[in-house]
Amino acid sequence: MPIRDRSHWRHAFWQIPAIILLAGLVGICVNYLRPDSIPIVGDWSAKTSMAAATQDKLSIPLAGAANLFSEQLAVFIDARDEQEYADGHIRGALSLAWDDASERFPEIAGDIPSGTMIITYCDGEGCHMSYDLAVFLRDKGFENVWELANGWTVWQDANLPVEEGNAVSPRG
Amino acid sequence: MEEKSCSYSQDAKQHPQIMYAGILYHAARWILGIVFIYASLHKILYPAAFAEAVYRYQILPDWLVNLTALVLPWLELFLGVFLIIGLWMPGAVVISNLLFIIFMSALSYNMARGLDISCGCFSTSPTAGAADIWTVLRDGMLLIVSLYLLFATFARTVRVRD
Numbered sequence: 001m002p003i004r005d006r007s008h009w010r011h012a013f014w015q016i017p018a019i020i021l022l023a024g025l026v027g028i029c030v031n032y033l034r035p036d037s038i039p040i041v042g043d044w045s046a047k048t049s050m051a052a053a054t055q056d057k058l059s060i061p062l063a064g065a066a067n068l069f070s071e072q073l074a075v076f077i078d079a080r081d082e083q084e085y086a087d088g089h090i091r092g093a094l095s096l097a098w099d100d101a102s103e104r105f106p107e108i109a110g111d112i113p114s115g116t117m118i119i120t121y122c123d124g125e126g127c128h129m130s131y132d133l134a135v136f137l138r139d140k141g142f143e144n145v146w147e148l149a150n151g152w153t154v155w156q157d158a159n160l161p162v163e164e165g166n167a168v169s170p171r172g
Numbered sequence: 173m174e175e176k177s178c179s180y181s182q183d184a185k186q187h188p189q190i191m192y193a194g195i196l197y198h199a200a201r202w203i204l205g206i207v208f209i210y211a212s213l214h215k216i217l218y219p220a221a222f223a224e225a226v227y228r229y230q231i232l233p234d235w236l237v238n239l240t241a242l243v244l245p246w247l248e249l250f251l252g253v254f255l256i257i258g259l260w261m262p263g264a265v266v267i268s269n270l271l272f273i274i275f276m277s278a279l280s281y282n283m284a285r286g287l288d289i290s291c292g293c294f295s296t297s298p299t300a301g302a303a304d305i306w307t308v309l310r311d312g313m314l315l316i317v318s319l320y321l322l323f324a325t326f327a328r329t330v331r332v333r334d
Contacts, residue, residue, distance in 0.1 A: 008262040008326050015263020023247035031242050038220050042238035044227050126228055126290035
């Protein structure tokens with residue numbers, strides 16, 4: 001006669017904490033041993049994040065980017081894909097989609113005088129293409145490269161100048 | 173004399189539907205197991221990047237961000253291995269369902285409040301696309317597989333003979 005086996009629930013009752021405990025112990029031990037360990041309790045306060053962003057992420061605040069824009073002291077580079085660039089971008093920005101950065105870099109390199117400040121941007125708080133592009137450009141020898149985090153959104157929210165256009169040529 | 177045995181193996185030859193249910197059960201185990209293992213690898217390799225992905229969700233208190241980033245990938249790895257080898261199945265299946273419900277809730281919550289963040293589900297890579305409705309649907313489909321496994325695991329019967 002088939003009967004329902006209720007012992008599974010009894011097993012689940014101790015297995016759930018056991019699996020979580022096992023994962024916790026291994027995770028913390030491995031973290032302790034590895035060279036690139038992170039603190040178990042990190043400091044994610046807004047102040048720390050901002051400081052870290054400025055030092056490690058090459059991030060420039062919107063006010064600074066807007067000043068450099070109005071003084072025409074910086075070249076803006078859009079790291080999104082060409083279609084998104086064509087739909088709208090910071091006025092005068094060059095297009096260098098991160099996905100094609102290696103191939104298309106020579107096209108725009110000649111348009112940027114050495115020593116010029118460069119500000120990269122993409123869109124969304126989770127978008128890191130602008131950061132990657134900034135690092136890429138630094139690797140290519142441009143020393144003065146910064147990232148405007150979540151750039152397209154914050155630029156529009158601040159009603160700063162934008163334009164539309166195709167990304168056929170580097171200058172759009 | 174009492175003899176207990178799993179009905180799947182005993183009755184499979186006589187009842188094809190039991191055999192199909194067995195195949196489905198093992199397929200679900202393998203699918204979820206592989207998904208969990210695959211999802212864990214990048215996060216285990218890059219804990220700092222995953223911690224940042226967790227932080228960007230803006231759901232957990234700050235003090236829990238790193239701890240989650242350290243434990244969750246290993247939980248996924250152990251779950252994946254346990255599901256594939258069939259060890260501690262009741263516990264593993266319950267956690268699997270809880271995780272998919274939590275993942276779907278977190279993604280939906282952030283989509284609803286317009287937070288444009290990458291999923292961090294299978295990759296901590298910065299170039300991973302932003303989470304969208306397809307990400308939630310993908311989690312939903314995996315939750316269905318996981319719910320089936322929960323049903324199949326807990327509804328299994330044993331045959332008792334006198």
